[in-house]
Amino acid sequence: MIIGGRSVANSVNRVLATAQNGLEVLRLGGLEMEPEKSPFEVVDRRPMYRLRRYFPESVHAVDGVSDRPPILLIPPMMLDAEVYDVTRDKGGAGVLHDHGVDPWVIDFGSPDTEAGGLGRNLADHIVAVSQAVDTIRERTGRDVHLAGYSQGGMFAYQAAAYRQSAGLAGVITFGSPVDTLAGLPFGLPVGLATRGADLLADHVLSHLYLPAWGARLGFQLLDPVKTAKSRLDFVRQLHDRDALLPREAQRRFLENDGFVAYAGPAIAELLKQFIAHNRMMTGGFVIDGRLVSLAEITCPVLAFVGDVDDIGQPVAVQGIVKAAPKADVYEHRLPSGHFGLVVGSTAAEQTWPGTASWILWQEAGAQNGTAELSDRIHRMAPDEGEPGDTGVTVTSRLSHGVNTLTEAGIGATKSIIGLTLGVTRSAVAIAEEAARTLPRLARLGEMQSHTRISFGRLLAEQAQAAPDGECFLFEDRVHTNKAVDERIDNVVRGLIHVGVRQGAEVGVLMETRPSALVAIAALSRLGAVAVLLPMGEGLRPAMELTSVSTVLADPESIEEAAEAGCRVLVLGGGDARELDLRGRHQVVDMEKIDPTTVRLPKWYRPDPGQARDLAFIMFAESGGQVEARRISNRRWALSAFGTASAAALGNGDTVYCLTPLNHPSGLLTSVGGAVAGGARIALTGRFDPARFVEEVPRYGVTVVAYTWTQMRDLVGESAPALGAHHPIRMFIGSGMPAGLWESVTEVFAPAQVVEFYASTEGGAVLANLSQKKPGAKGRPLPGSAPVRLAAFDVESGTYLEDEDGLVRQAGEGEVGRLLSKVLPDMDVPATVLRGVFESGDAWVPSHDLFYLDSDGDFWMIDTVEGVVHGVDGPVYRMPVADALGRLPEVTGAVAYGVDAGGAQVAVAAVTVRAGDVVQASDLDEAVSVLPAGNRPAVVRVVESIPRTAWYRPIGSGFAAEGLPAEGSGVFGYDRDSGHYAVLTPELRSSLIAVP
Known part of the structure; x- marks a missing residue:
């Protein structure tokens, strides 16, 4: 009984203590104490x-x-x-x-x-x-x-x-x-x-x-x-x-x-x-x-x-x-x-x-x-x-x-939930991507000729939806959507003040910088046409192809713009800069115009551009001649939304724009894709590998936009300096050679390359989303114009017809000219072929030659004007450059034609890594993937290969020198043996002889 009594007493005491302590917790929030602090x-x-x-x-x-x-x-x-x-x-x-x-x-x-x-x-x-x-x-x-x-x-x-x-x-x-x-x-x-x-x-x-x-x-x-x-x-x-x-x-x-x-x-x-x-x-x-x-x-x-x-x-x-x-x-x-x-x-x-x-x-x-x-x-x-x-x-x-x-x-329940979530992750990822992509494709699908869409309009939409969102980055500073939109409006007022009207063609001669982006957007908002002029020797020929009488320039380009004989509007360069305009009556400092004093005329309507309207004029060189490429708002939007969808660009991305804005890849792909996808645009000054290494982590660059061989300057030193854990997930652009593509994916792993092709004529947009085919242009993007390869005789420059007189579609592996279909309610370019594959159809021809592989992927091999017409038949330059560029010793390659003996001789120039040499056996191995008739007759080692302002290798200078003479690092193709050998006078003579 004593033990039982103690047990009862203990139980009572426990209950009382619990009640007392519980009451203290309820009254005071806890037990009274004085912890030492x-x-x-x-x-x-x-x-x-x-x-x-x-x-x-x-x-x-x-x-x-x-x-x-x-x-x-x-x-x-x-x-x-x-x-x-x-x-x-x-x-x-x-x-x-x-x-x-x-x-x-x-x-x-x-x-x-x-x-x-x-x-x-x-x-x-x-x-x-x-x-x-x-x-x-x-x-x-x-x-x-x-x-x-x-x-x-x-x-x-x-x-x-x-x-x-x-x-x-x-x-x-x-x-x-x-x-x-x-x-x-x-x-x-x-x-x-x-x-x-x-x-x-x-x-x-x-x-x-x-x-x-x-x-x-x-x-x-x-x-x-x-x-x-x-x-x-x-x-x-x-x-x-x-x-x-x-x-x-x-x-x-x-x-x-x-x-x-x-x-x-x-x-x-x-x-x-x-x-x-x-x-x-x-x-x-x-x-x-x-x-x-x-x-x-x-x-x-x-x-x-x-x-x-x-x-x-x-x-x-x-x-x-x-x-x-x-x-x-x-x-x-x-x-x-x-x-x-x-x-x-x-x-x-x-x-x-x-x-x-x-x-x-x-x-x-x-x-x-x-x-x-x-x-x-x-x-x-x-x-x-x-x-x-x-x-x-x-x-x-x-x-x-x-x-x-x-x-x-709840431990088991939590584990089961975790397992279920793991199983459904892929489905969620697919749903998320669909939610991001489908509205873009739907917007393309709903676009008609009268639909209001333009570069300026998309920027205005971003400013309205997310005013504090980050639009672009430059020199460690962030420019918000609202600030950029206000700056665009101010420049529009300045343009109106100096007499620029809707529909006017206005030149833009500026380096890649915020003011250049703003100038292009302001012209778009005004409804004018931005003529993106090339710098250097191409400026005067480009000016002659347009009706430009006014040029927007940055302070560094005043002299070049003034020499073109036009009125020059100077924009950008910083708040503190002062321009010496003495004696320059045709030069106007736009930064001195107070936008608050400009009265907007009744005709002005912000972002009036419709899909069919001309938005930009760009320039390209074809056959040694400068050609104007006219880009409608529809064409720009097609590339912009297509890029955003193919590259899965979102507001978590920062697109680093290495590409000059006057190149189609810059404005249509990198900047356009970023704006359409809601990504940040990181602008940089003149391209510099050391600056690239510094800015990529600071800006949080996830996507790098390139053009042609631009990445060549980065794979040597920049990749190791950047480190294995860089933020880059993707490189997007056009024109990257296959060998360089493989180097980029190797040294910047796990980043991938997405190569685009966008014809400036028509609405063809291709994208290579597969990582297994470096060098391919891929397949048409959803929402872009349907494309076909028309069988084409490159020697005569004519289309090949079937027995009914219609153009024959090129078969698998057969070279053809790329055509894009004219869609209903589409703005029709100047050059249209009708009755091509069937009665009444309409197609826009490109300047480019492709073939189609067994998987349905398109491979570009040359332009119509660039094919080398050799004694053994046509030689296509891009496969030659790609084959040679895959050699580990080779850092660059370009193929070109040399007039000799009444025909052309295909020649390739290559640059070699310091300390390495190229031998004839290396060339044999490299060209073994090419048909015998598509191998260069001569391969020469050179110190450097000239490139355009947008990093496209140029062979015209080498072509002007004629057929290379015998010497160190010059090899000729022996037709009889099917091998390369050091070029001799006898071998050189045989190269121009008709077999």
Whole structure:
């Protein structure tokens, strides 16, 4: 009975204790306690933050330099700064101090109680961190170790990149994701997450804010198992006050006190820049109007990784080693979830002592052995796991706590959900791509001659839909859609002021720069025709083919434009530039015109251009003659939307425009595709490989637009300098030789090449989306005009007919001339063939010759005018250049014809890599893929091959020199043996003899 009585008494006492403690929790929010806090003083107060210095009395200075290394701790936006000082004995500030470090904390306060706090964005926080670093350096005389938990660690990375590591001794992060799309909570599909983030950022959170209770709920929902387990443990031990008190401060912090409101603009930026667009990995995020990339971090980095962290998942945290290739990156793995990295016993025993050991090791000179480094810290290796692998292994989950999963009763459900999501990822990706592509194709399908569509109109639509969206980047600055649209309108007013009217042909003679893009768009908005003039020798012939009397030029092109005898309108060049216009009556400085004083005439209607209207005039050289190519709005839109669809361009992409704007590939493909796809356009000055290496990570370039052999200058040195983990996913353009294509995909792996062909006559647009056929032009894009190959006799220049007198369609492997069909309600070009394949049909002929392979892919082999008419029959130049260009020793090739002995001789010129030589046997191997009749009679090694302004190899200069003479590096094709040999007088004579 005594034992029974004690049992009853214990039960009663337990019930009473539970009731008493429970009532205290209900009344006070927790158990009454007086946890010891670490002492601090507020060193600096600003509208954005208060800067705390902990244990200020214990730091001493010698000659103005503190005797302890300083560390600045950054909290996430949704957590109070007390996260680093929940208790004196286990908090980060206290433990770091005990281990010889000088802890500082930046306290952003709660935005809902700070003046203007709810309008804060991410940049405000990063600039604030940078200012705090300056203050600490001034006070301590030492460089600062920057550290942050969760999003605070993201701030640390971003601030280090913003400062380009200046004044920083290192960066330390705790569960801070970098590759956010590699480790999404709950295994969410990337497409769903990015689209959801974009939607929330643009339409919801930018106008609202997240209150403290919402931040707390969101954080807890990200780790529901941990939350449920903690609450269950608390209720089970509610009777035992002594057991609960040591953890009560931590519980109250995580359950209630530790959370603060989250400003809406900051959430929107986080979602858009770092989740939807993953720009911590790609680079190109915007801080205070400046473009920044983690690739600019050069100080050492230490990342703490939780083995069972479902918020800062290991694979996401380890993205830093790829994103910051210039930094020495270390990691410290912990058997912990997200909260446990900085709060609790694991943090007190491992995180903070490990942080201190790394700081002191770095301060002592890392490798000199005077400081002991935690044995849990190792260099981080790039994660090479399978896509979708978060890095949280089954083993680590089980070892961390099977009881947590089983007690909560939701572990199995979560695993099943994860498996289901994994199975459906591909379907989601397909649906996402369809959702992005179908509206573009539908817009093309609905286009009629009277449909209003133009370059200027698409830019206006972007400005209306997303005024703060990023339109283009140039020299580290970001130009928003709204700012660009306003600049276009201002230039339109200036054009009206000087008398430019709708329908006028106005020349544009400018380098690739923002003002050139704006000038072209302004002419489009006005309804005028932008005549994109070539620089150099082609300018005068081009001018003679148009009715241009006014030229828009940049300051550097004034002289060249003035010599053409036209009125010159000077645009761009910066706010501070001054033009000397004395004696130049025909030169007008457009920047001096005040747009607010210009009265718009009644005839002006913004963006009046219809699909059938002439939009641009471009120029190309054919047979040594400059030809004008007239591009309608429909033709431009076809290429723009087709490129956006084929390259899957979206608002997460940044298209780096290496292509000159006066080349069709520049305006129709790269700029057009970016505008149609909602991607950012990254403009660069004159093409420079060193600048390419610098700008790609800073701008976060995902797509590079090229033309012809432009990439040749990048595959040698730029690719290694850029590193293996560059952000580029694709190269788009036209004219890339097959050998160069293979080199590009090899050195810039895993990036791929998408080659386009767009005839300036008609509506033919082809794209090679297959990665298995370098050199092919691919197949017609949906929405473009149907194309056919007409059997064509290149010797006589006539079409081949069938027995009914209709043109015969070229068969598989047969050379034919590419024709594009004239569609109903389509603007009809000047040259149209009718009654071609059937009575009454209408087709637009191109200048280009193709053949069709067995899979239905088109291969371009030459132009009609460029075929070499040799003694053995026609020789097509492009297959020759491609075959020779595939030799590993060859860096460039061009084929051309030389008049000799009443016929032409096919000659190829090649450049060779320094230190290499080409032998006759190499040439035999290279041309073995060509039919005997399509091999060059002579192959010569030259020092360099001239190229046009848009990097197309030119053989006309070599052709003018005639048939090469015998000498070193000159080889001739021996018809009798079928092999190449060093050219001799006898072999040279046989090459021009009719067999």
